[in-house]
Amino acid sequence: MNTADLGLPVAVPSTALFTDRYELTMLQAALRAGTADRACVFEVFTRRLPDGRRYGVVAGTGRVLDAVENFRFDSGVLDFLAEQRIVDEPTLAWLADYRFRGDIWGYPEGEVYFPGSPVMRVEGTFAEAVLLETVLLSILNHDSAVAAAASRMSVAAGDRPLIEMGARRTHELSAVAAARAAYVGGFTTTTALAAGFRYSIPTMGTSAHSFTLLHDNERDAFTAQVDSLGSGTTLLLDTYDVAEAVRTAVEVAGPGLGAVRIDSGDLLLLAHRVRQQLDDLGAKETKIVVTSDLDEYAIASLAAAPVDAYGVGTQLVTGSGHPTCSMVYKLVARADSDDPAAPLRPVAKKSMGGKSSVGGRKWAARRLDADGVADAEVVGSGAIPAELADRQLQVPLIRGGETVAREPLDAARARHAAARAGLPLSATQLSRGEPVLPTEFV
Template sequence: MSTAELGLPVDVPSTALFTDRYELTMLQAALRSGAAGRRSVFEAFTRRLPEGRRYGVVAGTGRVLDAVENFRFDAPVLDFLRREHVVDEETLQWLSGYRFTGDIWGYPEGEVYFPGSPILRVEGSFAEAVVLETVILSILNHDSAIAAAASRMAVAAAGRPLVEMGARRTHELAAVAASRAAFVGGFRTSSNLAAGYRYGIPTVGTSAHAFTLVHDTERDAFTAQVESLGRGTTLLVDTYDVATAVRAAVDIAGPELGAVRIDSGDLLLLAHRVRQQLDDLGAKNTRIVVTSDLDEYAIASLAAAPVDSYGVGTSLVTGSGQPTCSMVYKLVARAGDDGELVPVAKKSLGGKTSIGGRKWAARRVDEDGVAVAEVVGSGPVPGDLADRQLLVPLVRGGEVVGREPLDAARLRHIEARASLPVSATQLSRGEPVLPTEVL
């Protein structure tokens, strides 16, 4: 299913230069040596989870598919490479006709992963697979970090809605990707209109403190907002005095007022006071939204407060202290002289060793269906794991076959997280909740 078939806008530019120079210089040397056409298998994985995290979340798969589909070297790109003397004319000629024609398998978006999980497997010639390294890692490392933070926040929120509102705290393009990843991880809405346009994520938003300050009085601001947006709007009540603002809000909008937002102060104390005041004023159905530098720990601390939803910005779009997943993209197999795949792996000091071979992955569960281990192997798949395999086809013969609606990834993550041991949802630092067994 293509982006157009999903009813989403098709305006993704070429991704060919979202790469490092050495990808192309390797290509040039491989073309000269004859190794460029050698069948190869690359895998994206992480050797460890970010410190203290108990599981990872696969996010960005759909963006990876878009990036591979749009990895094209058009005339302006080729002119740039020629002008900067990045590669020679023979390599430029090869790049001018570049189309990925291989296969990609991977964990479906929204699935959880652990150290050593072969999150993405790219198979094709060395030349066509190696140039995808940087863009694939750029997407997976960023989006999976955001989705993992979002998942932890969703656990802490315990079913209360979460609003992504971090666009002003990161790069403008990263903000759109972060909104998408947050949605996969459990957020319901975003303040970012570009995310709504590109990915169909529901958007929300009403007003900031500037709107109140530009009016002569707070009552004037509230009146203007209610007359413009209706009684179901959300009024920001902490510009001056919260109690006075809540009283004015209900007086102007009536008990039909949709929500009030608190963006500063002792949120726990204020939430209880505002709830009591709203109830006393007859606005029993008016919701309370809290914002103000929240993270999963702050959200958890408000579990007993009468809060209806949370807005999260900075902590979310920076991965709540873990902005990358440290994923790598390694050659694990290549064709030998007889054409058969030969396992290859980096062997070095410092914990940067890899395991060679084209790998499969499966998740072992107990009699209650609770996951007990991540199993990774390069040989035959044991019979008891045959129907528990995790990798699915994403690209076959250069054609995208694994694109899906974003809602599917979101729902998959909820199910995957629910299948983990209960300790997976603890916010305290700990080891990965599942061991990785290598067969």
């Protein structure tokens, strides 16, 4: 059992340089101007969902907690900043003692969100909060995009399990994060051992075409695999002729063969043919796994096919056409001085072209209709209406610089399933549409 199982942080290197240079230059200027210690509130939100999507999924929160805890300017980082003349000596001295000592609130991992939802709120001085912008957005934009794609695929798959297989289709570190996000979104296993090690996600995997090609013939390959892994293994069928491979597989493993995998061709047609052939050969309990560039639409098209599980790679780790959620990190309130008692006042960007923001430190709640189904995302900066007081979405994640919201990954996975089930039925439609809930600002 690793530390993630126990709710403890996994040791990782400093995350302090997962940031844009302008955050450090803003810090330097604010320190010189005397405004760095003003209390500020930043919020993470998106102005719109990816085109055609009906809901978003918050993922990466646990990784955010890791990143904030490890956001430290150690000697190697400080030496780099000095050598590159990125900031001046007073700023380097300030960074040497940096710790985030503020508060972070957010939607709990696995929750759904909509345009304008304040999915994360960071409260602290300008100096300590501004530095977190890039690393928080990097994590949340990537992981939430993968989780949203995974959620849609989970809807399409129904009760059939989904296998995350995207490690070879993305950056090696992104692959681990993607496997984690996919698990939150509804996938059941991953082929990425690093994700299994770090996050205790169940892993699986047996053989590729190269293993069959290594041997003199398909029978020898199947025999070697069954001898090593047992008859419950999964044999890959489509290296040569699928029908012949099915016959050979059952002859080698017997009718207790665990599963077969189809990785190319007309999956709908082949699944029916393979199922019939397996049944005729007495292998009625043998499962059929399909892979090959699947997305939610391809999975949905196989709903009537005798398929038992789906393996998904490229489309999953790239967000199924939407690799980012376009989340932004904006200052929404600040004090007029560095006096800790100074009141906060709303501030907002008033840009052209739909890039404006709404000022004020905001709360969020999900209103339900008479049947207990969500009917609106309500966001406000004043008093919370009494009828929404027990429907608030934000929870404390970090208080006074200390993490307070560690939880097992399975909790986020279960939360997502419950949150999605609480949306109107149209949320699960795969066709393009508007957000299933309106966002009401009050």
